[in-house]
Amino acid sequence: MNSVAALEKILYIEDEPDIRLVAEIALRQVGQLDVVTCASGEEGLAVIHEVMPQLIILDVMMPGMDGPQILSKLRAMPEFMLTPVIFITAKVQPDEVEQFKQLGAVDVITKPFNPMTLAQDVRAIWATCHE
């Protein structure tokens, strides 16, 4: 049986400050995860080598670089080529979920997410990445 490394460190990029705050509460306080949040792709890419996250959560629609553009940049970096990326977005159609997965996202979480279960959901996705 393969042992899965515990998920501890997450980078979450989201332009909406209130959603960032809810996610911080959900991941940090409820989920006991070490989470670093950034307001833009530019900011996230600037700190990513310092943070060295095990998993990255990206809002899909943001001003400047959007989630798919950030993912594309990450995949060009050898250190983050294989880092699991979850997209987070408002209501999506099933075909859009497939499109996001084809871009390289491991899964999609829809807003509004439940702050009580967000960390649990993220950990479940993390586990599936290591099956």
Place this chain on the structure above:
Amino acid sequence: MDSQLLELQKEYVASLPARLVPVMASWQCCVDSNYAADLLQEVYRAVHAIAGTSSMLNVTPVNELSNKAQELIHGLMAADDMDAERLLDLGKTLKTLESVILAGKVKAPPINLHG
């Protein structure tokens, strides 16, 4: 956590008039341009910001109206031409959103954390 979210919800509701400004400004630019597609995309981005956070913080009917506006814009952008009826509906929806927010009577039921 409940008290933190309640406080965040209150602050968000209080900030809605300011958050509405870019929505209505981008819509006015779009109308003035005779509904240029790139300006409609700007309206979408502005409405999307309100839709995302209002859904997260359970701020109804702001969430319902902003979602409706998003869907209308999505339909307009997907079509080959600007459907007059849909544009009219979008204008009315945004006007209603503005009225609801500026009336200062936005209801925000407590966030149900336990499903």
